[in-house]
Amino acid sequence: MNSVYARTARFDSARALSEDEMRRNAPSIFAVSAHESRSERFQPIPTIEVLRALMDEGFMPVGVKQGRTRDASKKDFTKHLIRLRRLDHDAKFCVGDTVCEILLKNANDGTSAFDIMAGLFRIRCLNSLVAQTSTLESVKVRHSGDVRRKVIDGTFRVLKEAEKALAAPADWSGLILDCDEKQVFAEAAHIARFGDSEGETTTRIQPNQLLNARRTGDRENDLWTTFNVVQENAMRGGLRAAFRDENGRIRRTCSRAVNGIDQDVKLNKALWTLSEKMAELKGLKAAA
Structure with a gap:
C-alpha cells in the first residue's frame, strides 16, 4: 500500500x-x-x-x-x-x-x-x-x-x-452555562467523540479536557463559546493524558484529529444537536 x-x-x-x-x-x-x-x-x-x-x-x-x-x-x-x-x-x-x-x-x-x-x-x-x-x-x-x-x-x-443557523452565535452567546452544565455538555461530547456503538469509552482523555480553551477569547462561559471550544478540541485533537500501565510505567497518549470525511460530518452534526438541546434546556427553542 x-x-x-x-x-x-x-x-x-x-x-x-x-x-x-x-x-x-x-x-x-x-x-x-x-x-x-x-x-x-x-x-x-x-x-x-x-x-x-x-x-x-x-x-x-x-x-x-x-x-x-x-x-x-x-x-x-x-x-x-x-x-x-x-x-x-x-x-x-x-x-x-x-x-x-x-x-x-x-x-x-x-x-x-x-x-x-x-x-x-x-x-x-x-x-x-x-x-x-x-x-x-x-x-x-x-x-x-x-x-x-x-x-x-x-x-x-x-x-x-x-x-x-446564523442566529445561533447571537442567541447562544446570551446563554450562560454554570460549571455543572458545562461538565454535562463535555461528557456528552466526549461520548460523541470517543464512544463506541454502545456509548462506551476507553480513552484516557477526560471529558473536562474538551473544555480547555486554546485562546484567551474563548474563556467565556456562554453556550456559543463552550460549543466552539469543545468542537475545536474534539475535531483537532492534540489532547494529552498520562497514565501508568499494569507494570507501573508511565505512558502517554494524545488524541488524534478527526480527518475522515464521514466522521467529520457525523461528529459535527452530533455536537450541533447537543448544543441545540442544551439551548432548549436553557429556555431557547430552535428556529422554526
Whole structure:
C-alpha cells in the first residue's frame, strides 16, 4: 500500500481556490467516469461539472478534502468534500466571525451519494462545523440521470434554510452555562467523540479536557463559546493524558484529529444537536 493513497488530503483558504489547487489536493473532484468496480447501473456524477455550474451562480470553493482509500486505483474516484461560499454575499451570510457555507460531498467509487449540506465556518479559529439540524435541509442526489439542475436548486434551498443557523452565535452567546452544565455538555461530547456503538469509552482523555480553551477569547462561559471550544478540541485533537500501565510505567497518549470525511460530518452534526438541546434546556427553542 502506497501511503499517498491512504492519507486524507485537505486544503482550506479564505479565497476562491483555483482548479489546479483543487486537483493537487483532491483529484477525485475531477472524475468524469465511474470507478471500474461500479456496474453499468451506476451513473457517475462529475463533481467538477456541478462545481463549475455553482461557480457561475456565485458559489466559490474555499476548501477541499479528499478521503482515504487503500486501493490505489480509487485515488481519482474516491470520496471528497468541498466547501463553497458566496464571497460576494459575505455581509448577508456572516455574523461576527461566522459565515454560512454550502458543503458538497460525492464519490464515484460507490462510497457516497451526492450530498448537499449547510455549514457554518468560524473564521477566527478555522474550525468548520456542519450546521445540520431539524430546521436545516440536506439534499441527497442518487447517481442516476441528469443531476445538474437538481444540485443547483438543492443548493439554493439548503442555503436559504442555513440562514436560520446564523442566529445561533447571537442567541447562544446570551446563554450562560454554570460549571455543572458545562461538565454535562463535555461528557456528552466526549461520548460523541470517543464512544463506541454502545456509548462506551476507553480513552484516557477526560471529558473536562474538551473544555480547555486554546485562546484567551474563548474563556467565556456562554453556550456559543463552550460549543466552539469543545468542537475545536474534539475535531483537532492534540489532547494529552498520562497514565501508568499494569507494570507501573508511565505512558502517554494524545488524541488524534478527526480527518475522515464521514466522521467529520457525523461528529459535527452530533455536537450541533447537543448544543441545540442544551439551548432548549436553557429556555431557547430552535428556529422554526
